[in-house]
Amino acid sequence: MRLSTFLAVTAALTSAFTFATAKSLTGDRLLVVLPKADAKSTDEYSNFIDSLKGRGFQVAIEAVNAASLKLFSYGERQYDHLILLAPKAKRISPEVNAKTLIEFLDDGGNLLLTAGTDFGGVQRDFVKQLGVDFDVRGNVVIDHFHYLPLGPAQLEDEAETHSWLLADNFNANATAIVSDSVRQGAPVLFQGVAHRVLPGPQTPLVWPVLSGYPTTYSFDTSEGQSVSGKDTVLAAGKLHLVSAFQAHNNARVVVAGSPRLFSNTFFQTELPAGTGSTSNAQVPAGNAKFADEISAWAFHEKGVVKLRSVTYHKAGEPVPEKNPASFRVSDDIVYTAELSEYYDDKWHPFRNDGVQFEAVMIDPYLRKTLPLERTTTITAVYSAALKLPDVYGVFTFKLDFLRTGLTRVQQLDIVSILPFKHNDYPRYLTAAFPYYASAASLMVSFLAFCAIWLYNRPPVAKSKTG
Template sequence: MRFLTTFAACLCLGAFHVQAKSTAGDRVVVFVPKLDAASEYSQFLDSLGTRGFDVSFEGDRLYDHAIVLSPSSKKFGSGISVSDFLSFVDSGGNLIVAASHELSDIHRKLALQFGVTFEKRGSRVVDHTSHLAATVNQSDHSVVAAKQFAQVDAVLSKKVVGGKPVLFKGIAHAYDAANPLLVPLLTGARTTYSAASSAARSDVVLTGMSIGLVSAFQTRSNARVVFSGSADLFSNRLLGQKAAGNTQFVKEISQWAFQEKSVLRSTAHRHHFAATGETPEHYRVNNEIVYEVDLSVYYDDAWHPYVASDVQFEAIMLDPYIRATLNRTESNAAHATYHGDIKLPDRYGTFTFRVNYKRTGYSNVVVQDTVGIWPLRHDEYPRFLSAAYPYYVGSLTMVLGFLALSAAWLWNTEPKKAKSKTN
């Protein structure tokens, strides 16, 4: 593969350069096997252009997003290795990787780093009951009509999940279901299996739901990576099919991958005394405080208030002493405010106030402050406790009783009738 700097001009992208619709930036690099090959994906790439991306076909970390549409390439140009892609993602770059049945080792190695294990080279996903009717060879059922979408609202809208099946022609991958960062977006149906194209079917390993077709990965630093076992998914041939939902599906996964939607952020957070509203340098045990955090979500080219009922506040000193759900109190055009009335624990020490919000498909939001909680000074305790009044009275009556007895003892005169027995 070569770097084709000149091709950028062919797509007339300068015109779309004006507005970035992604929160992460507007520079996309596309890896294609040959310059001509880009025309195979022109619908998809043009749609990126209309979404405000500056698409060009070469790479360095001059880019915010990368699309790898060259499954059979053995290298990505001179000097670009798997570790370059990893550091690209580590530094916040977003990546879409499309494979096919002839994918090369470099794709496989790259995918393995994200818990995605592609099947053996040459194997294909086949489904004999749900497929696109082949025009040439009627026994070729390798263009699978897949509709096992993941119920991840942040990535796939109801329009996709409840819509037409997605045509998929390519290779399956196994996904690590235990990996919380990896979400299979599209999987095989019960009738789907992965097999080598040869007649021998004995090497079937992946079947049904365990077949990953398209998977999404979000790193802890909120970079997003999408693996598709099919590069054809993005091709004009399959995007153009009337009966297929490819257009909407590809639009939504690329919007998600390029941080055009489901990007969460906290614009501000604050905590203060409930009574006075001021933020002290440190709190005292059992103080009543207010904690608030503002959350926004990005979609449709703008920041909107983020609406949820599961935002939690934690006060942590090794263990969480408090974990309380925050209530959404007000929303303006840009953010929603989540509010909590918190009573600090009866425990002094250095605490961390944290909102640790990680939900599938949304960017991770971690907001934290280190706050000291001090004990009361010796003269700040209440002097008299109402619960102890009976004891105060009890000890006082003992004093009075003692005085009374002493007085009676000292001024006692034995009655005259006293018997002679007494002393």
């Protein structure tokens, strides 16, 4: 083989490998934790795992109680993403606990976590710190209006519980997490435990993705009790099935109350004809597409916004290589920001009408929505002409964009707004013309008085002689 041919083939293979592994912007090392690392447990989620491998992830599988399960080694994070499909485990491994999971999140790692009716202690403690509280053990989600009728083979264990929900009540604000194709497709088959979002400082960081209906409630039917209002803690609007969390460092967590949502059984279950938004023919449940989309969001394969550049300069002057550190009061400036959004394995211009600029000194003195000026192949350019406040001091030029399902974009620049020096003012001010006239009239009057006093002598009386 000639050297040029060998180099061309090598470059092509390298390019193909790079394309296959470049979808997640935060890395491709993925750890899947199962109840047991045997063939039975792996086969139960093989469709989901194969989908992850097809998207370019380097998937490692570990048992939940394996001694070799470590998220950090010598202080370095060993994986970029973590999937926990073992909700019954009270402990994950000797070296993984709720504190370790928080450290993994703080270090930029992303998680996809599933819960069940016997949700374990470590994982429950972890999600509570995110502002998510799962229902008590033994309770399951039930809906007598939105459920999948079970076949004869399943009636022994699942009879009349109506716990196989057909869920498509997606949060209207979570369009960046779940696309319209999933919303308008077949319902998601769900069986598991519900959760609620706790009030507190973490609440703005948690977004319900899939919620229950007004007819959905959570209850323990294991002993056949009758349902009463005092027994149902979670119902209707407070009941959520899948939620998403994004930390201040843009690390992401998806919390689902059903491990079976990702199983081959639910991926392959066919819905009755005419169920939900399906056609007259039987179609598979929407679990496969839904699982792909929420995992893609969790692992930074979509919904990522990047601020590429920020420039500001005095109006009428060329854009400098470096942004100036100071301006004068009431200066006219131009503020420009370039933003891109990542999805479908490439960067696109980010179009949004909520990009705002603020000039802040304790309180915002100036707030302006930046209009879209133009777009390039990968960026959207937002720019606005601004007049700085007539107040001098140290200001923060702030661009802070936070929307449901998108990474937070924040740019803070410290800029001094200076007063005019005594020699910076113009020689004559229009507003001071009355004072100039007063001074001039005073001088003219004084000169006139002096002239009159000097040259207007009294007449000298003539003396008589003789």
